[in-house]
Amino acid sequence: DTAVSQTPKYLVTQMGNDKSIKCEQNLGHDTMYWYKQDSKKFLKIMFSYNNKELIINETVPNRFSPKSPDKAHLNLHINSLELGDSAVYFCASSQDNPGTQPQHFGDGTRLSIL
Amino acid sequence: DQQVKQNSPSLSVQEGRISILNCDYTNSMFDYFLWYKKYPAEGPTFLISISSIKDKNEDGRFTVFLNKSAKHLSLHIVPSQPGDSAVYFCAAQHGSSNTGKLIFGQGTTLQVKP
Numbered sequence: 001d002t003a004v005s006q007t008p009k010y011l012v013t014q015m016g017n018d019k020s021i022k023c024e025q026n027l028g029h030d031t032m033y034w035y036k037q038d039s040k041k042f043l044k045i046m047f048s049y050n051n052k053e054l055i056i057n058e059t060v061p062n063r064f065s066p067k068s069p070d071k072a073h074l075n076l077h078i079n080s081l082e083l084g085d086s087a088v089y090f091c092a093s094s095q096d097n098p099g100t101q102p103q104h105f106g107d108g109t110r111l112s113i114l
Numbered sequence: 115d116q117q118v119k120q121n122s123p124s125l126s127v128q129e130g131r132i133s134i135l136n137c138d139y140t141n142s143m144f145d146y147f148l149w150y151k152k153y154p155a156e157g158p159t160f161l162i163s164i165s166s167i168k169d170k171n172e173d174g175r176f177t178v179f180l181n182k183s184a185k186h187l188s189l190h191i192v193p194s195q196p197g198d199s200a201v202y203f204c205a206a207q208h209g210s211s212n213t214g215k216l217i218f219g220q221g222t223t224l225q226v227k228p
Contacts, residue, residue, distance in 0.1 A: 004157070031214055042116075043158070043203065043218040056215055090157055094214055102148060103216065105157030 003027050006091050006106035014114050015083060021076045021109045023091030031055075032074035033092040033103060034066060043090065049074050078111075086113045117141045118206050120219035128227050133191040135222050137204030140185065144206040148216070149178060149189045152201045161202075162189070194226045 004025045013019055025032060033056070034046045047066040048056035054066070063079040078085060088108045095101035119138045127133045137147075145166035150158035164171040164178045164187065171178050177190045191198055204219040 033214070041201075041220050043205075045215055048214060092157070101214075102160035102163065103214065105150075105159070107155065107157045 004091055004093055004104050004106040006089075006109050008109060009107065010110050010112075012112045012114065013081060015081055017081050018077070018079045019081060019111070020078070021089055021091075021111075023074050023076070023106060025072055025091075025093040025104070027093055027095075027104060029093035029095050029104070030071055031094045032068065032071070033094075034074065034076050035090040035092060035105075037088040037090060037108070039087070047074075047076075081111075081113050083113050086111060116220075117144075118204055118217045118219040120202075120204055120222045122222050123220075124223040124225070126225045126227065127194050129196055130193045133189075133194045133198065133224055133226065135189040135191075135202050135204075135224065137187045137189075137219055138185060139187075139206050139217075141206070141208065141217075142185065143208050144217075146207040147178070147180060147187050148205045148207075149176075150203040150205060150218075151198075152203060152221070158203055191224075194224075196226050196228050199224055199226045 007022045031050045033048045035043050037043050046060045049068040052068045065077045068074045088110050090108045091106040092103040094103045117140050148163040149161040151161045152158040162173050162176045164180050180187045201221045201223050203221045205216040
């Protein structure tokens with residue numbers, strides 16, 4: 001019974017396309033996050049939502065747009081994909097905000113841009 | 115500007131011995147630190163944490179030590195087991211932040227040899 005699930009696990013697409021990654025958590029958590037792990041293996045936060053409200057928006061290009069239809073879901077839509085968007089994207093959730101509660105991560109979505 | 119650094123990309127130890135993973139940080143405002151463990155093709159999973167008001171936290175085979183004056187923390191695993199082979203990420207959180215924003219190091223790959 002997966003706690004934080006992301007789909008798809010792999011995504012291969014052409015430059016310029018638009019794609020979405022979905023994330024769902026069944027832990028009853030209030031806060032959800034998107035992280036990007038680049039080729040150097042750094043995990044960097046992109047966005048965070050608390051009860052459907054955006055609370056973290058790092059310096060991410062406008063082509064990236066998170067959407068939270070309810071507190072159990074946080075989807076990531078990416079427009080006009082570029083080569084540099086190739087990375088592994090992780091969704092996470094935590095019990096509350098402030099986030100001194102450990103974050104629970106999904107298994108990641110490996111995005112490859114051709 | 116990498117505020118959390120894990121300077122050893124990899125570590126290899128013999129089963130039964132101690133594994134010591136190190137992490138340095140530069141921001142003195144960080145007051146909560148976590149270690150995550152990551153297996154290939156999976157998301158990071160929470161291992162252990164420590165607040166800046168403590169200098170040690172222990173959970174079974176895992177102990178985290180915090181040296182605030184040196185801005186250094188370490189994770190000790192005793193005894194090491196082959197199943198501990200994974201990538202270990204150190205993460206830190208800013209005290210006044212109520213967003214749950216974590217700053218991650220780039221990870222250390224631990225190999226425990228049978």
